[in-house]
Amino acid sequence: MLIRVVPLGNLNDRVLEVLCAQLEIFFNSKCRLLRKIEIPPEAHNRFRKQYNAETIMNFIADVPEVKFIDKDIPTLIITDEDMYYRGMNFCFGLEDPTKSAFIVSTARLRPEFYDEQPNDKKTIERLIKEAIHEIGHSKGLYHCINPKCVMCFSPSVSDIDIKARDFCENCKIRMMTKGIEF
Numbered sequence: 001m002l003i004r005v006v007p008l009g010n011l012n013d014r015v016l017e018v019l020c021a022q023l024e025i026f027f028n029s030k031c032r033l034l035r036k037i038e039i040p041p042e043a044h045n046r047f048r049k050q051y052n053a054e055t056i057m058n059f060i061a062d063v064p065e066v067k068f069i070d071k072d073i074p075t076l077i078i079t080d081e082d083m084y085y086r087g088m089n090f091c092f093g094l095e096d097p098t099k100s101a102f103i104v105s106t107a108r109l110r111p112e113f114y115d116e117q118p119n120d121k122k123t124i125e126r127l128i129k130e131a132i133h134e135i136g137h138s139k140g141l142y143h144c145i146n147p148k149c150v151m152c153f154s155p156s157v158s159d160i161d162i163k164a165r166d167f168c169e170n171c172k173i174r175m176m177t178k179g180i181e182f
């Protein structure tokens with residue numbers, strides 16, 4: 001499997017390098033880091049001080065080198081900006097299952113968002129879990145009821161912290177039937 005990572009707007013290079021390296025090890029796959037794309041200004045909502053995840057996704061779908069041609073290649077778009085989706089206060093991420101594309105925001109994965117000490121290690125660990133979760137979706141996995149499983153739905157960062165950076169046995173078997181070797 002090939003995984004593509006697209007930085008959207010300014011992001012810490014080290015975060016992206018660690019993410020790619022860890023995804024390569026975890027999925028025993030190649031991870032390609034594409035060039036940075038500027039965040040579309042029209043996605044910004046100045047009243048909410050957040051970006052509309054849907055607008056970003058529509059914009060990204062038209063960027064030539066990112067065009068999601070092969071549905072078998074999961075594409076992770078990573079942004080540092082806080083996002084929202086329709087009536088929700090915020091969203092950690094959004095998927096476009098038809099294109100196997102996912103946006104993940106690091107804004108609320110950072111401890112400093114909750115007035116805690118900045119901790120890059122913690123932020124990266126949460127980001128890796130969210131990335132693995134989205135790649136699981138890209139292979140057709142649904143949310144899992146096991147709170148320790150990476151496919152469990154996480155409405156808050158504490159739920160992300162409870163999860164392991166791994167699929168439960170059931171989800172692992174499902175991934176293996178999709179041809180993913182661990």
Ligand SMILES: [Zn+2]
Nearest residue numbers: 133137143153
């Ligand atoms: Zn999910």
Ligand SMILES: [Zn+2]
Nearest residue numbers: 144149168171
């Ligand atoms: Zn599971």
